[in-house]
Amino acid sequence: MSVKRRNPQPLTPARLEELALAYVARFATTQAKLGAYLQRKLREHGWEGEGTPPVDELVGRYAELGYVDDAAWARMKAGSLLRRGYGARRVGEALGQAGIEEDMRADLRPPESEQRRAALVMARRRRFGPFAVQPLDRPAREKQLAAMLRAGHTLDIARRIVDASDPDAAEEWAESAFGDE
Numbered sequence: 780m781s782v783k784r785r786n787p788q789p790l791t792p793a794r795l796e797e798l799a800l801a802y803v804a805r806f807a808t809t810q811a812k813l814g815a816y817l818q819r820k821l822r823e824h825g826w827e828g829e830g831t832p833p834v835d836e837l838v839g840r841y842a843e844l845g846y847v848d849d850a851a852w853a854r855m856k857a858g859s860l861l862r863r864g865y866g867a868r869r870v871g872e873a874l875g876q877a878g879i880e881e882d883m884r885a886d887l888r889p890p891e892s893e894q895r896r897a898a899l900v901m902a903r904r905r906r907f908g909p910f911a912v913q914p915l916d917r918p919a920r921e922k923q924l925a926a927m928l929r930a931g932h933t934l935d936i937a938r939r940i941v942d943a944s945d946p947d948a949a950e951e952w953a954e955s956a957f958g959d960e
Contacts, residue, residue, distance in 0.1 A: 789827035803846045811878020814838045853879045857887045864901030869931025898936045899953040908941040
C-alpha cells in the first residue's frame with residue numbers, strides 16, 4: 780500500500796513562529812541551530828509571506844526573550860561531554876559545530892584538573908591503562924592512546940593515564956592539584 784504525501788503548504792509568518800516556538804520548547808538549543816532548523820523548514824515548505832523570511836529577526840527576538848541562551852547551552856554541553864570522558868579539544872569542536880562563538884568556547888575551556896578527570900572517566904569506562912583486564916602490550920597501548928587522542932585528550936594526559944602503574948596512582952594523579960606528582 781503506497782502512502783500519498785501531501786504537498787507541504789508554504790510557511791506563513793505565523794506558522795514559522797509556531798515552528799520556532801515548538802522547537803525551543805522541545806530542545807535546548809543555540810541561535811545557530813534554531814536558525815538552521817528554520818532555514819531547513821523553509822527549504823522544505825517554501826515561503827508564502829511577503830519579502831524574505833524573518834529568520835534572523837525571529838532568532839534574535841527569541842535570544843532576547845531568553846528562549847535561546849547560547850552561553851547556558853554551551854556550559855551544559857561542555858559539562859556533559861566532560862562527564863562522559865571527552866577531552867577539551869573534542870568539547871571545543873562540539874561547541875563550534877553548534878555555532879558557539881570562539882571567544883565563548885575559549886571561556887568555557889576546561890581547566891587542566893577537569894581535563895585529567897575526564898580522561899580518567901574515559902579510561903575507567905573503556906578499561907584503558909591501569910583499568911585494563913589484560914596486561915598491555917605495545918599495540919594495545921598505542922590503540923588506547925589513539926582512542927584517547929580521538930576523544931580530544933592531549934598526548935601528555937593520555938600517556939599519564941595509559942602508563943599509570945595502577946588505578947590508585949591514576950586517580951591520585953587526576954585529583955592532584957598540579958598533575959605532575
